[in-house]
Amino acid sequence: MTQPAAELVTVTIDGIAVQVPKAMTVIQAAEEAGIVIPRYCYHPAMSSPAQCRMCLVEVKGAPKLVPSCVQRVQDGMEVRTDSPAARKARRAVIEFLLVNHPLDCPICDAAGQCELQDYAFETGQLRTRSVDPKRVLGRDHVTPDVLYFADRCVLCTRCVRFMEEIAREPTLVVVQRGDRATIDTMAGELFEHPFSMNIVDVCPVGALVNEDFLFKPRAWDLDRFPSVCPGCAQGCNITLDTKENRVVRAKPRPHPEVNAFWMCDHGRKLLAGWVPGGERGERLEAPQIRDGDRLVAVSWPQALERAAEGLRQAGGPGRAIVSAAAANESLYALRKVMQALGFAGGAFRVPTGPTAVLEGFPKLQLRAERVPNAVGAALLGFRRSADLFADLRGRRGALLVLGDPLHDAPADFGRDAAFYLYAGSVASPAARNAHVLLPVTTFAEMDGTFTNFEGRVQRFTQALTPPGMARPAWVALSALSSRMGSGAMLDSAAEAFAALAAEFEPFRGMTYETLGFGGRITEAAEGAAAVTSGGK
Amino acid sequence: MRDWHPAVAAAEPSQKAERDPAAPLFGGVYRERFERILGRYPTKRAALLPVLHLAQEVRGWLAPETMTRVAELLDLTPAQVRAVASFYTMFNLKPVGSYLVQVCTNIACDLCGAGKVLERFLSETGTEPGAISADGRYTVVETECLGACGFATAVLINDRFYESVTPENVPALLAELP
Numbered sequence: 001m002t003q004p005a006a007e008l009v010t011v012t013i014d015g016i017a018v019q020v021p022k023a024m025t026v027i028q029a030a031e032e033a034g035i036v037i038p039r040y041c042y043h044p045a046m047s048s049p050a051q052c053r054m055c056l057v058e059v060k061g062a063p064k065l066v067p068s069c070v071q072r073v074q075d076g077m078e079v080r081t082d083s084p085a086a087r088k089a090r091r092a093v094i095e096f097l098l099v100n101h102p103l104d105c106p107i108c109d110a111a112g113q114c115e116l117q118d119y120a121f122e123t124g125q126l127r128t129r130s131v132d133p134k135r136v137l138g139r140d141h142v143t144p145d146v147l148y149f150a151d152r153c154v155l156c157t158r159c160v161r162f163m164e165e166i167a168r169e170p171t172l173v174v175v176q177r178g179d180r181a182t183i184d185t186m187a188g189e190l191f192e193h194p195f196s197m198n199i200v201d202v203c204p205v206g207a208l209v210n211e212d213f214l215f216k217p218r219a220w221d222l223d224r225f226p227s228v229c230p231g232c233a234q235g236c237n238i239t240l241d242t243k244e245n246r247v248v249r250a251k252p253r254p255h256p257e258v259n260a261f262w263m264c265d266h267g268r269k270l271l272a273g274w275v276p277g278g279e280r281g282e283r284l285e286a287p288q289i290r291d292g293d294r295l296v297a298v299s300w301p302q303a304l305e306r307a308a309e310g311l312r313q314a315g316g317p318g319r320a321i322v323s324a325a326a327a328n329e330s331l332y333a334l335r336k337v338m339q340a341l342g343f344a345g346g347a348f349r350v351p352t353g354p355t356a357v358l359e360g361f362p363k364l365q366l367r368a369e370r371v372p373n374a375v376g377a378a379l380l381g382f383r384r385s386a387d388l389f390a391d392l393r394g395r396r397g398a399l400l401v402l403g404d405p406l407h408d409a410p411a412d413f414g415r416d417a418a419f420y421l422y423a424g425s426v427a428s429p430a431a432r433n434a435h436v437l438l439p440v441t442t443f444a445e446m447d448g449t450f451t452n453f454e455g456r457v458q459r460f461t462q463a464l465t466p467p468g469m470a471r472p473a474w475v476a477l478s479a480l481s482s483r484m485g486s487g488a489m490l491d492s493a494a495e496a497f498a499a500l501a502a503e504f505e506p507f508r509g510m511t512y513e514t515l516g517f518g519g520r521i522t523e524a525a526e527g528a529a530a531v532t533s534g535g536k
Numbered sequence: 537m538r539d540w541h542p543a544v545a546a547a548e549p550s551q552k553a554e555r556d557p558a559a560p561l562f563g564g565v566y567r568e569r570f571e572r573i574l575g576r577y578p579t580k581r582a583a584l585l586p587v588l589h590l591a592q593e594v595r596g597w598l599a600p601e602t603m604t605r606v607a608e609l610l611d612l613t614p615a616q617v618r619a620v621a622s623f624y625t626m627f628n629l630k631p632v633g634s635y636l637v638q639v640c641t642n643i644a645c646d647l648c649g650a651g652k653v654l655e656r657f658l659s660e661t662g663t664e665p666g667a668i669s670a671d672g673r674y675t676v677v678e679t680e681c682l683g684a685c686g687f688a689t690a691v692l693i694n695d696r697f698y699e700s701v702t703p704e705n706v707p708a709l710l711a712e713l714p
Contacts, residue, residue, distance in 0.1 A: 170616050172615065175623075177622075184615070186603070186604070186618055191615075
């Protein structure tokens with residue numbers, strides 16, 4: 001990234017010299033040097049009130065310690081973050097913070113992911129010197145989903161500033177003062193905001209916790225997987241935190257151009273508790289083939305053989321329905337099946353819902369389009385349809401369905417098709433009309449990519465083990481198409497994507513490696529989007 | 537009249553506050569004063585403290601509804617108003633009697649017997665600290681330093697300061713209030 005040459009200065013931090021832009025603060029420069037200066041109130045996306053005093057460092061020549069979150073770098077500056085004076089100051093801050101802190105780590109949700117715990121362990125003292133009893137404030141809801149444990153709070157005001165500067169709805173404030181000061185809303189009122197749960201993420205301690213997560217998993221029991229939120233077309237970068245093959249929560253993964261440090265509550269609620277199987281309990285776990293009125297579970301080779309044979313015999317103009325929540329790789333694999341059958345027409349639909357904008361980072365919106373890959377489906381040649389079932393009526397031949405759960409389909413859906421292949425994760429009544437059902441994974445159980453609203457192709461990774469015999473759709477469908485003489489059997493998601501990129505112009509030149517985890521904007525969308533940098 | 541320290545001579549005489557918890561915010565002369573306050577500041581938010589004082593003058597205390605109304609007037613959220621109102625001890629967050637008697641019990645006054653003065657005020661008015669007396673006239677509270685350490689014990693009744701108060705002159709002092 002070459003900006004209009006920012007003036008660089010050289011600063012030395014704990015003996016490590018780094019060249020950084022002049023506008024940087026010491027705390028940011030230290031990160032460039034690989035040193036994380038302890039902090040509570042500082043957050044890179046918000047203003048720095050310099051009130052927690054945790055980031056005090058020694059600057060050579062300065063008469064006293066300076067807060068590194070607001071101190072700008074100067075050429076030749078020599079900073080020590082670990083000098084005796086800096087350590088002593090941190091120790092004192094921790095001691096004050098712990099005067100009234102309950103030290104209830106064993107029952108605190110933040111244990112294991114708590115900056116107070118970490119620094120208290122690192123610099124704190126074994127015993128308090130305070131002889132007075134700790135004041136007790138208790139806990140209360142601040143939103144219907146978020147609880148505030150006042151006794152654990154270090155009053156860094158990150159949540160207050162999030163609501164004021166990022167959400168632009170200053171509903172959280174510090175009330176009272178001194179040792180009675182707490183974070184609160186207007187007396188007795190909860191507030192609601194579509195991005196409210198970000199206050200839990202910015203909280204450096206266990207003061208703000210998500211009620212949904214409360215007392216369930218421990219942070220150190222979680223596995224974390226980089227992913228992309230499937231809740232809308234925004235494509236927020238997230239991590240899926242899982243335990244025992246269940247997503248226990250989704251957290252935003254910073255991306256400067258897509259979602260900054262944030263994600264919306266809609267996405268979090270969609271993903272918390274995401275299990276292979278789904279809430280309807282009708283998850284498709286084994287391939288099934290039709291035997292008269294019955295569906296019979298069979299092996300993958302049997303199902304694929306039957307599907308290849310049935311499709312070949314069906315002939316005539318085929319039709320396809322895909323889900324715009326399917327990965328690019330899966331949609332591509334279906335294309336190969338369609339090529340083998342000699343037809344191109346396929347459609348998808350886009351469920352919509354109300355939108356919400358994050359005022360302080362307006363590029364982040366809960367988009368009306370509640371699917372993650374509508375742009376990808378369109379780029380891969382599928383057509384957006386306003387009325388999927390009306391479009392299909394009265395057409396015979398082969399019917400391919402990928403991913404769409406068809407919960408609202410008419411009871412006789414697919415009955416008029418010469419051969420009906422359903423590849424999905426839900427065995428809905430309409431899916432059960434199929435001649436062959438192939439169990440495929442949801443996004444959380446596979447590697448793949450989505451193309452977000454601005455055409456940014458972003459990778460997500462497998463976080464859960466698929467249930468039963470379910471496989472990623474690109475595995476199942478490439479196995480099918482290779483049987484039918486169209487394309488090769490694909491061995492990995494990376495390979496599937498490379499094959500897609502070789503064939504579809506907008507994705508030309510992209511590979512999993514070049515995408516990284518910042519994603520890249522497709523050429524087709526590049527002209528339209530102002531920002532094209534690939535992130536990290 | 538007792539010979540109070542000259543410093544208090546210029547202070548307003550204690551008035552029996554005529555407060556109406558249901559009075560509009562702001563009507564009549566108070567509307568004018570409100571407008572004048574707004575005119576003094578570059579932003580509405582900056583006017584919050586004086587407007588809260590004015591609201592308290594009109595209604596006697598800052599009920600949640602009062603704070604919400606002030607928030608509307610100043611384009612703030614009710615929470616922001618509560619943050620400020622709860623920070624400063626000069627704002628009453630619950631109802632008080634017609635006379636709010638604040639007895640300094642900080643170190644200097646305490647050494648000179650402020651505790652006894654406080655006790656006398658409580659017994660004379662028949663109230664508990666922070667409560668309203670049965671006749672609705674008095675609320676007696678402790679307060680932090682009133683800045684009159686040389687004239688302990690310092691007492692503030694509504695807007696008027698009293699210095700060198702002893703337990704003995706409490707009854708006369710109360711009797712003087714209209």
